[in-house]
Amino acid sequence: MRLCPYAQRTRIMLAHKKIPYETVNINLKEKPEWFLEKTPLGMVPVLEHDGKIVYESAICNEYLEDIHKQNGVTPTDPYRRARDKMLLEMNSKFTTAYYKALQGLKGEDANSLIEAVHASLVPLEKAIGERGNFYGGDKPSMLDFLLYPHYERIEGIRTGFHADFMPMDKLPKLNAWVSRMQTVPAVKETMFDAHTHIDFYKSYGSGKTDYDIGLQ
Amino acid sequence: MRLCPYAQRTRIMLAHKKIPYETVNINLKEKPEWFLEKTPLGMVPVLEHDGKIVYESAICNEYLEDIHKQNGVTPTDPYRRARDKMLLEMNSKFTTAYYKALQGLKGEDANSLIEAVHASLVPLEKAIGERGNFYGGDKPSMLDFLLYPHYERIEGIRTGFHADFMPMDKLPKLNAWVSRMQTVPAVKETMFDAHTHIDFYKSYGSGKTDYDIGLQ
Structure with missing residues (x-):
């Protein structure tokens, strides 16, 4: 896939x-x-x-x-390594809320599911605000790489499904971080544009997922 | 708690x-x-x-x-460290099945829930069989310490609720490992007997959990 x-x-x-x-x-x-x-x-x-x-x-x-x-992208300080793992754990609350909202986009509860996504992102917004350009500070760290992929897909959900999982007014620093990550060479090499993500999620929503989308 | x-x-x-x-x-x-x-x-x-x-x-x-x-209890070999983390991930399928079965002990599905616990333990039984006395081989490693606590509670569930989550005939090596772990000084210092676990799970099942059980 x-x-x-x-x-x-x-x-x-x-x-x-x-x-x-x-x-x-x-x-x-x-x-x-x-x-x-x-x-x-x-x-x-x-x-x-x-x-x-x-x-x-x-x-x-x-x-x-x-x-x-x-x-190397792993922090050398043991406490920073532990903090990063705790943040990754917090992020799994976001990914859970993300898939739940994605599946419920057409349902009556769509708004409350999307609001749950916003709430799950508050600790991540706070952390990036404290850390600087990246979760690794001046440059991307392991945590940036582990977090990034789900956030790449938010633009596609925004334009393709008119659902904003990461509103600019509520989560400005996370939005800026995503744009910044997209200038990192390793990310540029592996990323897909919003249209490709939309195509994939539309096929996913149709019940007949096309796992070949994105393949040349 | x-x-x-x-x-x-x-x-x-x-x-x-x-x-x-x-x-x-x-x-x-x-x-x-x-x-x-x-x-x-x-x-x-x-x-x-x-x-x-x-x-x-x-x-x-x-x-x-x-x-x-x-x-130190962390393996020095990177592949062994990765394998241990994969086994911990497999073990989380067991803990999920464990709590589900525990909650369903009085229900109609109790037997199939307990069988799901047995199935979840097969990879762990296989791994301990390959590794020796402990998951760390000759002596306990980080993985042994992370795995052990849920297995300590199985004897209480067996005697207190007449439900066998880890039958000797199906999972002999895991049973032997639990007994062996209970001779390790750090485990002996922190463990509780089956009766205390039964008391706790009975209070848990009553809907009014007594979080003071086990306190002196």
Whole structure:
């Protein structure tokens, strides 16, 4: 699946560290047998190298950081590392609210679901306000890479579905951070435009997800 | 809350590293204001040291490992570290099935919920079979400490509710591992017997949870 935000987390990391890799895209509705033999969770991304298998995006990224020391993005201070993991945990409240709202866009509860997304973003807005240009301060860190992919999709939801998950007046710093992230080389290499995301989410909403969108 | 398995993960780590600490037990049904100001998730454990706050059990344990180097329990090999994190992720499927079964013990679906627990444990049984006495091999590692607390409670569920979440004939190696863990000094220091767990789960099932059970 080319447009999976979790796989994108790891594609950004690979691009940032300039590690050559081959991509195999998976149709997540009809998973091939060989894929399920490699990963019991049946989700992407999955890394395979020298017969070693690693899955779960945050674990994949930590593993890449551990085995390829160049262009490190993990904070050296233990407390900052812990804080970053806590923020990632807070962000999982946002991703939960995000998918719930996306699924409920046509329902009666759409407005309250979208407001729940806004509420889930308050701690992230506060943190970026305190930290500067990136969650890593002057430059992007592991946390920036893990957070970014879902936020890339917000512009597509805004223009394609007329639902604003991240209003400029409520969350100005997060909006500025997304724009700034889109100037980072590793992000530029892996990102898709709003139209491609809209096409994917429309196919997702139709019940017949087209997992080939985004493939050349 | 004295009997929280997530808090126990961190109590084991503190005991293993012989770090002196003071415990403040929280009534999780009526959380004090000062507690919610320290942690937005409102869950235990929460560490506080020199004005620094760390929450989420796995993050707390990593932080303790980072700042107190004595008696290290994290594997040095990056792939083993990644594998351990993947196993912890698999274990979260077990804890989900565990709480679901616990809540459904009186319902019609009890048997199928308990069977779902058994199924969720198969990868853990396989892994301990491959690794030896502990998930860390010859001696307990971080993963052993993170996994252990929920398994301690299975004997109480077995004798107190006549529901076997971990049958000896299906999962012999996991059963042996639990017994072996109970000989580890840091575990012995923090564990409770089956009767105390039964008392707690009975109060939990009554709708009026007694968070003081286990306190002297």
